[in-house]
Amino acid sequence: MVDHPVGVARREENAGSTVAANRRWWDGDADAYHAEHGDFLGTADFVWAPERLREEDAHLLGDVREKTILELGCGAAMCSRWLAAQGAHPVAFDLSAGMLRHAQAGAQATGLNVPLVQADAQYLPFRDAAFDVAFTSFGAIAFVADSARVMREVARVLKPGGRWIFSTTHPTRWSFPDDPGPDGLTATMPYWDRTPYVEVAADGRPTYVEHHRTLGDRVREITAAGMRLVDLIEPEWPAGHTEEWGQWSPLRGSILPGTAIYVCEVDQPR
Template sequence: MTAPARRRKSTTREPIIQESETFPEPGTEPGTGPGTSAESADAFEPEATRRAAGVTESSRANRGWWDRNADEYQTDHGTFLGDDRFVWGPEGLDEVEAELLGPPEDLKGKDVLEIGAGAAQCSRWLAAQGARPVALDLSHRQLQHALRIGGSFPLVCADAGALPFADASFDLACSAYGALPFVADPVLVLREVHRVLRPGGRFVFSVTHPIRWAFPDEPGPEGLSVSASYFDRTPYVEQDEDGRAVYVEHHRTLGDRVRDVVAAGFRLVDLVEPEWPAWNSSEWGGWSPLRGSLIPGTAIFVCERG
């Protein structure tokens, strides 16, 4: 699961990461340490704006952002996510209870693609049910965390808009906040998922609930007043001094998401809006018990390939 880790400011099957690769300590891998990108990323405060951002710019920016911030993300959220849980969003909805991919006993022997896998917690849970998962992520550093935690399934570093798999390779696909909130052309990704699924295959993905874009991304009372148009699809972009995007999120309305699913050839089976449970007292960026009790934070789309 790779949910946005920062608040929006106002305004083949062979693993690419080999099992023999060692996991370096944070700050010791190439490109980090004093005076290099990791330290500079902490020191530099990017400018937040709303502007157009295309497919290539969005992919490049978000690959770099997740590579730079994967360590902090796993430190901050690793306990909540666990090593082998399948959590659909900050509300804590667990696939054990939701069964959106089907009953756990039916997953045995199924080929499953996880898109935007992060540290592959969901794939690890799927493997424990007897499934044959493949964990794919744009960020090499996120997959290094997957390698650190362990697992006997393939890890693939690739863009979700150009899946490196043959047609009809998988029975199921899933994405817990992976890829789709960050891509400029979601239909491109959905069509790729449709292509690699077998007939009758199910794709379940979760994203930030579109209504959240009308509210400030704050967990407290200040996040409960509408501050922007729900219908403004202009992407949220953080950019450097030269105007280059370093982080991008894309907004689609609920209707847009439904039309994207249908345009890619899927049938929408269900749309789940998890309620905030009483047991969950944690905050995650703009998600919180206060806001979660009043407005939805996550939308989960259950789709099937004809």
């Protein structure tokens, strides 16, 4: 059951409180989340963003056949099942047991079985240089206090020259309310204010936490981990796409970028 918040705050939360809050949140919200978004996400499909950019069209992971691929924050692991159908060897993990329960159901429905692991993205339980590619579609990055550590962990488990692609809410959206209508077009928060967004219970406990990093922060995290940014994709809202998802909408999408996709590569040894 979701621990329903009674208020919203901007306050500091450490790694432990963030993990505890978000694990409880996604465990409790997994059924409702998939009831609302399951048709959009599919059972064996790979969508990068609410703008409906698909890996089938974008090819950000490159040729995935026979590649070992790690999915961080997999949710129901529909992206990894799509990759398995393309001949890849994915492993998917998530912090939430509730989400992994939906991943198991997806495997039963499709016959595409992907190894599933419950883990914290800040502490990857995999050996060094185990994967050719790592990715996440809106998973993990915003839901941890130390995203720089996640970058280092990803670099550790990737082979030299390996690719890391992650999509997140576009950092400029932090300045705007989570409103898909006209009220969501007026900036109300400083872009440089990195104080976490926290939903709180009646007793003050955090029930959901998101952490903001600027575009510059992300680039510094990537390079400090021994990777280089090779592309930054800001998908445009496609014509004829009318479906809203939270703050994403045709109105806002026609004016502001909603998603940032970072394409990175691990440095080759010299």
